[in-house]
Amino acid sequence: MRRLPLLALLAYGLTFGALFALNGELLVLAIPLVLLAGAGLLFGPEPLDVQAERRLDRERAGEGTPIHVTLTVTNNGGRLEDVLVEDAPPTGVPVLEGHTSLLTTLGAGESAVLEYTVQPGRGSFAFGEVRVTAEDRGGLFRRRTSLQPAGASELVMLPDVLRVRRIDIRPRQTRIFAGTIPARVGGPGVEFFGVRGYEPADSPRHINWRASARHPGTLYTNEFQQERIADVGLILDARERVNVERGGASLFEYGVRATAALAESFLHDGNRVGLLLYGHLLDYTSPGYSRLQRERILRALARARPGESQVFDNLRYLPTRFFPPKSQIVLVSPLTSDDPDFLIYLRARGYELLVISPNPVTFEQRLLPATPQVEMAARLARVERALLFRRLHRAGVRLVDWDVDEPFERVVATQLARQPAFTRPMGYLR
């Protein structure tokens, strides 16, 4: 019960008792209670007229970076003897240093400064309203207000971006601008493509003298493969059912970092990159180039959370119209046994498909006690996964089974930086 009603009830109870019992001495007992209420009224807070401003030393940073928050509350009203200022940092964000609340005294025109340091992980975080509570020391009279401070109210913590080597992709269709991806079309370039008859505009330096010597009277010239940029569609599987989370570790986080590294690499090579987060909702970042697109993708990845949806429970509702025909699609997903059908369908539609699959079996096994049952279950899961991979491999899907204990940079260097040996059509059996 609040103190003021209790005190008032006691004082009135005594007064009523005195009147009822016709005993004036009872009224004497109410004197200290009335005096305490009077003191509360005298020293109690006036109507609140405060303003607040919040500053962050950075509004955008890499995950885990300490962020210093400064909140200044200014009292434009009368003196507040005891005023409690409470800032609302984002839920679940640990406070490294300092306090998010302060009990102080604010005279007219005075300001109180609250400083603390938070260390959020990846995500987009919103600060809440500042709560200001003024109260007399007896706890009888209280005034409270919540206000939206001026200045920063949102903090974006981007995922760590790993620098990886150039990833070798060969989509069936490229864009017209020069880039680094072999375009399967002859023309100016570096990589040898073929030999054709010499034409007057060809450079004499590219004449293939050996071929020309075998056919007197005819000159042949070497042709090189054109290198262009391509459309790359990144898909991050954010379905809750494929995520493994245990003891604070989440497989999804590895997927996010891998996607960030892939986006960085593809954009660095000049490609047109888009991102689709497929999970609770479809969060689509339309394709684009350059550093602005990098920022858009990283912000989308910062927001990414695994989620459940009955509609997007299966990959078959993945909207292919987001990705240009015959372009490169890179799917980052642990994969489930339901997924291969749709991936094979994508291959059949002409998309070049690269699947980076963080291995959920090894990830979960390391977090579990090493018992014979766990070992047996892991073996079965590995067999199931191997069958799934074989099926996709036969359909011409390029696969990377990523044990997340291995650094992603190394995975890229060993498995993605080379041209794949196979480019088989769908349905080809070894």
Add this chain to the structure above:
Amino acid sequence: MKLARTVTLAGIVLGAGALAAGFAPDAAAVWYAAIGLVALLWLAAHWRGWGWATSTAFVLLVALAATGVLLGHPPLWMAAAVTLGMTGWALGGYVRRLAALPNVEDADGRARSFTLRLLALDAVALVLAAFALRVELRLTLALAVLLGALFIAGLSRVIAVLRRASV
């Protein structure tokens, strides 16, 4: 906050002591037992930080004091008990509040100034109580009607405050 804690404990103990002293001349043992129980409850609540229990103990102390007055025991002792108990109740609540907050600017200074303010209030309350017990007023009809009107107006305010507090 050492001074504030000491004064809180002193307020509880002396309040119960003043009550016992007021009942002393010719009281049954049951009253002493009741006072002892209230004091124990209050001290335990203060030690454990139970705000609701300290308020309950304070209400019980005031009720015992009122009963003592109605039974004809010395009203000044009873007023002293209520005054000291109120000090323990108000100061204890403030000390608990300060202790619960992680970041208080000059907590010791705040507790000290409130302690001194309460002690001054106690002195004024006791002087007023002593003065009130010496003054005799004839309650005329007009004064009675005025007091009754004030009582009703005040009661309606209390009810309004209670309704607001319960929302």
